[in-house]
Amino acid sequence: SAVISQKPSRDICQRGTSLTIQCQVDSQVTMMFWYRQQPGQSLTLIATANQGSEATYESGFVIDKFPISRPNLTFSTLTVSNMSPEDSSIYLCSVVEGEDYGYTFGSGTRLTVV
Amino acid sequence: GENVEQHPSTLSVQEGDSAVIKCTYSDSASNYFPWYKQELGKRPQLIIDIRSNVGEKKDQRIAVTLNKTAKHFSLHITETQPEDSAVYFCAASSDQAGTALIFGKGTTLSVSS
Numbered sequence: 772s773a774v775i776s777q778k779p780s781r782d783i784c785q786r787g788t789s790l791t792i793q794c795q796v797d798s799q800v801t802m803m804f805w806y807r808q809q810p811g812q813s814l815t816l817i818a819t820a821n822q823g824s825e826a827t828y829e830s831g832f833v834i835d836k837f838p839i840s841r842p843n844l845t846f847s848t849l850t851v852s853n854m855s856p857e858d859s860s861i862y863l864c865s866v867v868e869g870e871d872y873g874y875t876f877g878s879g880t881r882l883t884v885v
Numbered sequence: 886g887e888n889v890e891q892h893p894s895t896l897s898v899q900e901g902d903s904a905v906i907k908c909t910y911s912d913s914a915s916n917y918f919p920w921y922k923q924e925l926g927k928r929p930q931l932i933i934d935i936r937s938n939v940g941e942k943k944d945q946r947i948a949v950t951l952n953k954t955a956k957h958f959s960l961h962i963t964e965t966q967p968e969d970s971a972v973y974f975c976a977a978s979s980d981q982a983g984t985a986l987i988f989g990k991g992t993t994l995s996v997s998s
Contacts, residue, residue: 813991814974814988
């Protein structure tokens, strides 16, 4: 299965600033997904990133707040913009591979906004 | 879009007992149903999955059953051990390539010895 390198693993940021999270996959994948996991909660899908096109955002998430880049089939970034303490969460990327569509998750980025 | 409901939110059992977690889904096009275990501070780990062409799948102490007509699937853990204590998430996705998993809200399982 694919191996995902996600960076940074954690960060503490000042409110009003932005943080860019990177996910690098060791194989080419068509789709990458970004999730948010708030403390004690489940995983909520933020957006689906397809190479060469704009990301598709779920209800409640907007591009201005969570811009996503997908420059090639092995890499994607998620930016959390103009952060507030409510953005403190774990952010995870995920990919699905092949016809078996097994899903793999990155190790997550634990973001704390102060 | 898909909506996945999961029950119970917390489950406490004695070591050696069985644990059952149930999920329902809304999108009849969904046909892939994985279960994830998440330990504190770690990423979700796939423990078992089932596709719609199968009614039941078993892997040692863990089994999953699927009822497509009723749109529900369940995780069964037998002979529970303290190391089974974790948060368990069910999820669903459709057959379409590149469809994201939609997760249930999770079940915190506590196994006491």
